Amino acid sequence: MIAIENLQKSFGKQKVLKGINLEFKRPGITAILGPNGSGKTTLIKSILGMALPDKGCIRFQGEDISGSWAYRRQIDYLPQIARFPENLAVKELLRMIQDLRGGQPDAERLIGLFALQPYLDSRLAALSGGTRQKVNIVLAMMYDSPVLILDEPTSGLDPVAMLHLKELLRQEKEKGKHILITTHIMSFVEEMADEVVFLLEGRIHFQGGLQELKEKYDATSLERAIARILREGELGFSSNGHGEKAAKLVLKAL
Ligand code: ADP
Numbered sequence: 574m575i576a577i578e579n580l581q582k583s584f585g586k587q588k589v590l591k592g593i594n595l596e597f598k599r600p601g602i603t604a605i606l607g608p609n610g611s612g613k614t615t616l617i618k619s620i621l622g623m624a625l626p627d628k629g630c631i632r633f634q635g636e637d638i639s640g641s642w643a644y645r646r647q648i649d650y651l652p653q654i655a656r657f658p659e660n661l662a663v664k665e666l667l668r669m670i671q672d673l674r675g676g677q678p679d680a681e682r683l684i685g686l687f688a689l690q691p692y693l694d695s696r697l698a699a700l701s702g703g704t705r706q707k708v709n710i711v712l713a714m715m716y717d718s719p720v721l722i723l724d725e726p727t728s729g730l731d732p733v734a735m736l737h738l739k740e741l742l743r744q745e746k747e748k749g750k751h752i753l754i755t756t757h758i759m760s761f762v763e764e765m766a767d768e769v770v771f772l773l774e775g776r777i778h779f780q781g782g783l784q785e786l787k788e789k790y791d792a793t794s795l796e797r798a799i800a801r802i803l804r805e806g807e808l809g810f811s812s813n814g815h816g817e818k819a820a821k822l823v824l825k826a827l
Contacts, residue, residue: 574598574720574751575620580629582615589615591775593629602742602752604762606799607772613755614653616772617722620753621650651713653724653755659698663689663708666697670712678715686737687711702729714741721745721752727761739765759795769795771802778802 580593589612597603605613618624620631622638622645630637633644657666667680684690687707692700700708706729713723726738742765745752756762762769762783769786771779779786779802783795792798 574600574634576632576635577616577620578630578632580616580619580631581627582612582619582624583627589775590619590626593772593775593777595770595777595780597751597753599767600746600749600751601767602746602754602765603768603770604766605753605755605770605772606762608803611772612775613772614724617650617724617753617755620722621645621648647718648720648722649713649716649718650721651709651723651726653728655709655712657697660696662694662696663700664693666708667693667712667715671715674716676716679717680711680715683711683715683741686741687734703731703734706730707734710738710741714745717748719750721750723752723754725755725757727756727758735761759799763795771799773802 575595575597577593577595580590581588582590593612593616605616607613615624619626620633620638622642626639630639632638633647636644638644661669671678671680684693687710689704689707689711692704692708697705697708706726710723710726713726714721727735730738739761742752742754746767754766766783768782769779770777771786779789781789786795786798787793790798790801792801
C-alpha cells in the first residue's frame with residue numbers, strides 16, 4: 574500500500590530522517606513509536622506530501638507520490654495539533670470540512686459515539702482539550718478512506734473516550750484499512766497494534782510484530798523492549814548501568 578525507500582529529510586542543518594526504508598503491506602494497525610523529536614511526525618507528513626523529502630521515494634499503491642495530490646483523497650489524517658478558527662461552532666466546523674472535502678461523510682455515528690451532541694453549538698474556543706480532540710477524531714474519521722493516519726489520537730482523551738476510540742479502530746481495522754498511529758501510551762500499543770515501527774534519531778530500529786519485538790529484545794513487556802532498543806541505540810549510553818537509567822528517562826518522555 575505504502576512503500577518508502579531511502580527517505581531523507583533535513584530542516585536546515587538538522588538531519589531529521591536519515592534514510593528510512595519501510596513498507597506497509599498488510600492492513601491493520603501499525604504503531605509508529607520513538608522518543609520526542611525522533612522524526613515520527615516528519616515521516617507522517619512526508620507520506621501526506623506535507624513535507625517534501627530531500628532524497629528518496631514514497632510510493633502509494635505503487636505510484637510515486639512526488640508531484641501528485643490525488644492519492645491523498647485515500648488518506649484520512651488526524652494531525653498532532655489541529656488548528657481551526659476558534660470562533661467557529663463545532664457544527665460549523667463539521668459543515669466547513671464536509672463542504673471542502675465533499676463525499677458522503679458519516680459524522681452522526683461518531684458524534685453519537687463520543688457524546689458530542691451537547692457541544693455542537695459551542696465555539697471551539699470554549700471546548701476542553703479532550704472534547705476538542707474528540708471533535709478532531711470525528712473530523713478525521715467521518716470519511717471512509719482505506720488509509721487512516723492518526724498522530725497522537727489518544728492525547729487528552731478520558732478513559733471512556735479512549736474505550737470508544739479503541740472500539741472504533743477495531744471496526745476500521747475489520748474493514749481492511751491500513752491504520753498508522755503514533756502514541757505515547759504503551760498499553761494502547763500492546764492492546765491495539767498488529768505491528769510496531771520504532772524510530773530513533775531519524776532511523777528505523779525495528780519493524781515487526783509485538784511478539785517479535787519482545788523476543789528480539791528478550792523482554793517481557795513492550796516498555797522493556799523499548800528500553801533495550803534505546804540502550805543499544807545511538808544515544809551513546811554506556812552499558813555500565815547508566816544506560817538503564819537514561820533509557821528510563823527517555824521512556825518517560827515517549
Ligand atoms: P516527533 O514527531 O518524533 O516528535 P518530529 O518529526 O516532529 O518528531 O521532529 C523531528 C525534529 O525535526 C525535531 O527536532 C523538530 O524540531 C524538527 N522539525 C520538525 N518540523 C520542523 C520544521 N518545520 N522546521 C524545522 N524543524 C522541524
